[in-house]
Amino acid sequence: MFDAGKIRRQFPIFSHYPQLAYLDNASTTQKPKAVIDSIANFYEKGNANIHRGVYELAARATQQYEGVRQKVAGLIGAPKPETIVYTSGTTAGINLVAQSFLEPRLQAGDEVVISYMEHHANLIPWQMACKRKGAKLRVVPMGKDGVLDLAAYREMLSPRTRMVALVHVSNTLGTVNPIEEMIALAHQQGVPVLVDGAQSIAHFPIDVRALDVDFLVFSGHKMYGPTGVGILYGKEERLAAMPPWQFGGDMIRDVAFEETTFAEPPQRFEAGTTPIAGVIGLGAAVDFLQALDKNEIQQHLKKLGQAAREELARIDGLTMIGNAAESTAIVSFVLENVHPHDVATFLAEEQIAVRAGHHCTQPIMDFFGIAGTTRASFTIYNDLSEIERLAQSLKAIQQFFLG
CATH class of the missing domain: 3.40.640.10 (Type I PLP-dependent aspartate aminotransferase-like (Major domain))
Known part of the structure; x- marks a missing residue:
């Protein structure tokens, strides 16, 4: 069985920042001690x-x-x-x-x-x-x-x-x-x-x-x-x-x-x-x-991607960008009336690291008629609890901005 916690312990940065939910893996991944x-x-x-x-x-x-x-x-x-x-x-x-x-x-x-x-x-x-x-x-x-x-x-x-x-x-x-x-x-x-x-x-x-x-x-x-x-x-x-x-x-x-x-x-x-x-x-x-099983990695990421999409879809005023049947654990979204950079800044206060902007894909942004998105991207050391933290924080952001 895939154990994200065991893998996470091989990455020293998480011993320095134990509360960090690092969800910016499409930008760069953290490094194992080896x-x-x-x-x-x-x-x-x-x-x-x-x-x-x-x-x-x-x-x-x-x-x-x-x-x-x-x-x-x-x-x-x-x-x-x-x-x-x-x-x-x-x-x-x-x-x-x-x-x-x-x-x-x-x-x-x-x-x-x-x-x-x-x-x-x-x-x-x-x-x-x-x-x-x-x-x-x-x-x-x-x-x-x-x-x-x-x-x-x-x-x-x-x-x-x-x-x-x-x-x-x-x-x-x-x-x-x-x-x-x-x-x-x-x-x-x-x-x-x-x-x-x-x-x-x-x-x-x-x-x-x-x-x-x-x-x-x-x-x-x-x-x-x-x-x-x-x-x-x-x-x-x-x-x-x-x-x-x-x-x-x-x-x-x-x-x-x-x-x-x-x-x-x-x-x-x-x-x-x-x-x-x-x-x-x-x-x-x-x-x-x-040393890892790629099939187990794929199943883990598929589970995270599906869970993230399902959890975020329940948030009123949140729009997912892209919904391909064949997809992995990269999720882009916009929160109604809240700029993606503001979303990312508020999440950072909760020790949740995401990326906001056009992600070096401006034609995609133009296609969807938006300036940018907030993106959460998951990998082998992420787990379902971080998705729950992300969702709860997004609801709090929405409450703060929209009342």
Whole structure:
């Protein structure tokens, strides 16, 4: 049986703030002691640069760093560690693919398909690429329930489509998109697909080979790891065909004033000194996740998501934003006549941490005709009692403002 309390005890922040209901996990997750210790241990006992020195510290640091590629490959079912590129996060991974993979292939009149519910980080890079090349950005519409229109998506795919970029789980609505079906439809037209897995990597079993996805991007800090490190998975043949994105040390083969040749992937895309301690912390986060049962996690989050929606729906004057049948434990809402920032401020006084605003999804806000929402997002260390606290506090806020 899933024990959120037992898991919570592995996160030191809750010993410092025992009353904290941390419901901002779609923004960033808290870190287990194993991750914190791995970073501290590296700096205390193993700090050295990688791929350079032959002394013991450097050799051990390199071995640890490269070993994390194998761990990440195992987490997502990648065929080789060489298909795993370290980045600074999801945003960097998307920009890398947009600029190195897509742009050299993009011409005037071509099309790129994204969905209405993309985070700005999975919208703007494609938008800018299209503007630079005279291509067209096409957007898959959604309904008021927060579900994408698959019929419209099928119609959009054409011989002009050069790329599809899709979010797996909406960071605002909690909608779980049918990416397996959407990838297959794109591939029928010979179109490569990038999936933004930032909100799903910690909660869903993901197998890149089973999905047949061309690119997968995600961040360490949303899966109990450190900030400043993320992953780009790319099919081997896709990465091999991509030129470097940034230039500097450690991504070269030979350098002369006349000409420079570059390393093979993944090093080709890892210029300069990378976040070594962050990568090692990410490895500890992968170990932490791999020790958990993903099916139990999914059931726990499904229970929390359903309970939150049911509890909040009972509050007069509260409107849920999005109500997809396939959704996870991310809940956005507005409270009548109360600004989302005021809601979040009052909740903070009760030691309930939520996020308020547009959540880097302004098109979604425009679609629903609102400026922003309050968002509660749950994960493995949350439980039903925190949903009850949230609901009671929202009722108190409503009473305070409306009398």
